[in-house]
Amino acid sequence: MMHIRLKFTKGNEVKYISHLDLMRVFQRALRRTGIPISYSSGFNPHMEISFGAPLSLGVTSNAEYVDLKLAEPMDVREIQRRLNDSLPDGIRILDGIEIRENHKSAMSVVSHSRYRIRIFMENVSSDELTKKIEEFAAQKEIKIMKEQPKKGFELKEIDIKPLLVSMKLIESKEDIYTIDCLLLSGSSGNLKPGLLIKAFKEFTGYDIQSIRINREQVYGLKNGKLLDLLEYESAEA
Amino acid sequence: MKYDNTREFIYEELLSKVEKPGRYIGTEWNSIHKNPETVDIRFAFCFPDVYEVGMSHLGMKILYHLLNDQQDIFCERVFAPWPDMEEVMRKTGIKLFGLESRDFIDSFDFVGFTLQYEMSYTNIVNMLDLAGIPKRSGERNEGHPFVVAGGPCAYNPEPLYDIVDFFMLGEGEEQLLEVMELYRKWKSSKGTREEFLKMAASVRGVYVPKFYKVDYNEDSTIKSIKPITEDIPGKVRKRVIKNLKGSYFPDKIVVPFIDIVHDRIMLEIFRGCTRGCRFCQAGMIYRPVREREVEELVEIADRLIQSSGYEEISLSSLSTSDFSKLNELVERLVSKYKSSRIGLSLPSLRIDSFSLKLVQEVQKVRKSGLTFAPEAGTQRMRDVINKGVDEEDLLNSVGAAFETGYSSVKLYYMIGLPAETMEDIQGIADLTFKVVDRYYRVPKEKRGKGLNVTASASSFVPKPFTPFQWEPQDTINTLIEKQRYLQKAIKKKQITFNWHEPYVSYMEAVFARGDRRLCDVLIKAWELGCKFDGWDQYFDYEAWMQAFKDTGADPDFYAARRRELDEVLPWDHIDVGVTKKYLRGEYKKSLKGELTRDCRTACTGCGINLLQEGGVCK
Ligand code: SF4
Numbered sequence: 001m002m003h004i005r006l007k008f009t010k011g012n013e014v015k016y017i018s019h020l021d022l023m024r025v026f027q028r029a030l031r032r033t034g035i036p037i038s039y040s041s042g043f044n045p046h047m048e049i050s051f052g053a054p055l056s057l058g059v060t061s062n063a064e065y066v067d068l069k070l071a072e073p074m075d076v077r078e079i080q081r082r083l084n085d086s087l088p089d090g091i092r093i094l095d096g097i098e099i100r101e102n103h104k105s106a107m108s109v110v111s112h113s114r115y116r117i118r119i120f121m122e123n124v125s126s127d128e129l130t131k132k133i134e135e136f137a138a139q140k141e142i143k144i145m146k147e148q149p150k151k152g153f154e155l156k157e158i159d160i161k162p163l164l165v166s167m168k169l170i171e172s173k174e175d176i177y178t179i180d181c182l183l184l185s186g187s188s189g190n191l192k193p194g195l196l197i198k199a200f201k202e203f204t205g206y207d208i209q210s211i212r213i214n215r216e217q218v219y220g221l222k223n224g225k226l227l228d229l230l231e232y233e234s235a236e237a
Numbered sequence: 238m239k240y241d242n243t244r245e246f247i248y249e250e251l252l253s254k255v256e257k258p259g260r261y262i263g264t265e266w267n268s269i270h271k272n273p274e275t276v277d278i279r280f281a282f283c284f285p286d287v288y289e290v291g292m293s294h295l296g297m298k299i300l301y302h303l304l305n306d307q308q309d310i311f312c313e314r315v316f317a318p319w320p321d322m323e324e325v326m327r328k329t330g331i332k333l334f335g336l337e338s339r340d341f342i343d344s345f346d347f348v349g350f351t352l353q354y355e356m357s358y359t360n361i362v363n364m365l366d367l368a369g370i371p372k373r374s375g376e377r378n379e380g381h382p383f384v385v386a387g388g389p390c391a392y393n394p395e396p397l398y399d400i401v402d403f404f405m406l407g408e409g410e411e412q413l414l415e416v417m418e419l420y421r422k423w424k425s426s427k428g429t430r431e432e433f434l435k436m437a438a439s440v441r442g443v444y445v446p447k448f449y450k451v452d453y454n455e456d457s458t459i460k461s462i463k464p465i466t467e468d469i470p471g472k473v474r475k476r477v478i479k480n481l482k483g484s485y486f487p488d489k490i491v492v493p494f495i496d497i498v499h500d501r502i503m504l505e506i507f508r509g510c511t512r513g514c515r516f517c518q519a520g521m522i523y524r525p526v527r528e529r530e531v532e533e534l535v536e537i538a539d540r541l542i543q544s545s546g547y548e549e550i551s552l553s554s555l556s557t558s559d560f561s562k563l564n565e566l567v568e569r570l571v572s573k574y575k576s577s578r579i580g581l582s583l584p585s586l587r588i589d590s591f592s593l594k595l596v597q598e599v600q601k602v603r604k605s606g607l608t609f610a611p612e613a614g615t616q617r618m619r620d621v622i623n624k625g626v627d628e629e630d631l632l633n634s635v636g637a638a639f640e641t642g643y644s645s646v647k648l649y650y651m652i653g654l655p656a657e658t659m660e661d662i663q664g665i666a667d668l669t670f671k672v673v674d675r676y677y678r679v680p681k682e683k684r685g686k687g688l689n690v691t692a693s694a695s696s697f698v699p700k701p702f703t704p705f706q707w708e709p710q711d712t713i714n715t716l717i718e719k720q721r722y723l724q725k726a727i728k729k730k731q732i733t734f735n736w737h738e739p740y741v742s743y744m745e746a747v748f749a750r751g752d753r754r755l756c757d758v759l760i761k762a763w764e765l766g767c768k769f770d771g772w773d774q775y776f777d778y779e780a781w782m783q784a785f786k787d788t789g790a791d792p793d794f795y796a797a798r799r800r801e802l803d804e805v806l807p808w809d810h811i812d813v814g815v816t817k818k819y820l821r822g823e824y825k826k827s828l829k830g831e832l833t834r835d836c837r838t839a840c841t842g843c844g845i846n847l848l849q850e851g852g853v854c855k
Pocket of ligand 1: 524526836840842844845
C-alpha cells in the first residue's frame, strides 16, 4: 500500500470539462496505464482517488492536486511518466510525492488559491486601473449578487470582502491586463475569480472582457504559512 | 477581442457561452486528428441529434474509425448543436463545423447522416442550413459536398429524397469504402456531380433518388417507381457483411469527456434476429443472423479496454439470450475482468431462470430492477404479433426474479396493435396485476422489500418491411381513449404506469411510411421552427399540422390508412432481403392469430438467404 499526491495542470484544452468529468478522465487514464490503484471494499468498489479544490468551468490551472492510494508500491516518477502518456492534452502531471498514510485529504487542507486573470479593456490607462483596483480592494464591504445553484439559481447578496486577500495589476500590454489575486478557497470560505471580476466590473463600470483565468497555486495553511499542497505534506507539523 | 483563427474563436468565444461546452471540444481521448492539407477526402459524419445521444451509437463509432483508418480520408464527427449553441453560432456567423478540426463542413467532400429515427429528420434540414449547404439536392453544385445517408430509416428513404444525394442501404463497412474508391477516381477525373452519382449507383446498396421516377394514381397512391435509365437497377438491394468473423471492428473508440447516454464499451456479439415478432422492424431489416466468435469477442474486448480505460462492457445485440455461446462468453469475460473491477452488463436479455443466474453473476448492482417485454396483455394479442411468450413463461420468470430478492420490475407493453380490442387493453392491466400477485405468493422472508412494478405503454407505429406495413395506426383519439382506460384500470399503489403523448408516435407513423411528397412537408415544418422533435420540450405538434396544411398533404393518408395488399408501397424498389411475399404471408397469419416459429430451428422462408451473400442461414 502506498499513498501518492500528484500536482497537475488543467490546461486550456480541458478547461471546459467539469470536476466530475475530470474524475472520470483520471479513472480511465489510470485504467489504461495499469498503475495498481487500490479499490475500496464493499458492494460497489471504486478507485481510491480524491481531488483537491474543484475548479470552475472555463478556468485553467497550473496547480491541481490528486491523491491516489495504490495497492502495491510504485515509483512516483514511473507513475508520472505513465499517466502523462495516457492523459489527454492539457492535463500534465508536473510533480508528485509519496505521502503519509494518515495524511489529510487535499480537499480538506485547501485554504487559498492564487489566480491570474487576463482581461481585455479599451480606453483605460494602467495607472487608472491600478488606482481603481486599490480603491476596490480597500472598500469595507464588497456586496454582490450571487447565484445559488442549490436553490434553483436564486440570487442572494453576499459580501466578498472577507474572501479577498489581495488583488493587484501585474502586467499591461496593448489593452490586455493581467491581475494577480489571492482568494480564500476551501471550506472556510470560497471566492470564485469570475465573481470577483463581476464585482469589479460593477464597481468601475468598465467594459471588461475576461480572456483567461488561470489558477497559479493552491495553498494550505500550516503554522501560519501558506504552503502548496506538496510542501504541505512534506513540511513538519 | 481578436482571435488568430476561427478554430480559436469558436473555442474561446462560443464555447464559453453555452451550457455544456464539453459537447463541442473535439479532442476526446482516441479522437482522430489529421492535417487537412495531407488528406484527399474529408468526411463529416453527422448524427442528427445531440452529442450525448449520438456518441452512444455503436455504428458511428465503427464507421468513424473505418474511414479514418484510410490514410487519405479524414472523417470528423458532427452532432446537432443544442439550441443554445445554435443561437450563438447564428449570431456570430459560425457555420456547422467538424468537431475535430472546427473547419466548416460546407467545404468537405461528404456530409453523411445516420438515420436512426424519423423524428430526427428536421435536425438534418437544420444542420444543412447551419452548414450553409443548399437543402435540396438539385440546388447543389460542384463546389458542395455530397449529402449521403444510411442507417435503419434509410430503408424507406423517400421522405428525404430531395435532400439526400444518395443513400447507402445496409451494413456500411464494405460499401462505404467502395464508394470512397469510386470518389477518388471521380475526383481525379474532374467529372461532374451527375457523373459521380452515376458511378455511385453502380455500387450495390446505393440508391440515388433522382435516378428514379415515381408516378401516382388518382387516389394519391403510387402507380409505379421506375429507374429513368436502363443502367440504373430497378431494385436496390441492401448490403450485408457475409461473415462477421474477421470483419472490421476498431481497436479503439472515442472516450467522451462528458457523461453520455451509453458510456461504456459496446461489444457487438451478433447481428440480426430470428424470432420474427411481427411489429419489429429491426427483427426483419437486420437479418440474417450472424454471430461473432467468442475468441474474437474476447480479443476485441481486451483491446478496447486497454485503449479506452472504460470500466464497463455491455453486450450489444437485438436479443442477448439468443447468442448461442452466451454462457461461455460471459464466463470468460467475468473471470478475466473480475480482478480489474470491470463490469459487464447484459441488456435485452430474456429473463428466465438460466439468465437470472447469469445476471446475478455479473451485475454489480443486483437489485436494480429487471425488465420484461410481454408487449401485449392477452394471449390472443401476443399470438397476433408473434411474440412467443405466454403468461406462464412470464409469471415463472418474474416469480423466479422475486424469489431471488428482486422487488422492482419493469413491464413493456404496446397499445394500438392491429385488431386490438378493449379486452386486450384490460388484459394489460390484468397481466400486471398477476405480476403483483406473484410477488405476494413469495414467502415474506424470501422476497425483497417494497414491490414496485412499472408498466409502460407505448403507442404502436407500423413500420415498413414488417408484416404490419399495410396496417393503419390507431387515431390519436383512440390511443388517448385506450390510455385513459388503462390508466384507470391499472391503478394500484404498487404499480407505476407510464405512457407517452401519442402525438409524436403519430408523426413517426407518418414519416416511417411516407413517400416523396413528405419532403416538402419536412422542409416546411423546419421553416416553421420544428427541430429536435424527439425531445418533448421542442416537439411542436401545431407547427407540424400547419406544415401539412401549407403543403396540402394529408397526414392521415400515411398514418391512418389501411393499404391494399397489392398497393405499390413507397419503398417497393428497396430490397431488404426479406420478401414482400413472406411479409404478406405473415400478415395473413397474424389476422388468424397463427404463430410462426423461431427460424433458428428451421427456416420459415423469409427470403434473406437468397441475397447475393447467400448461404448465411443454415
Ligand atoms: S432465410 Fe430462413 S432461417 Fe434465414 S432468417 Fe429467413 S426465415 Fe430465418
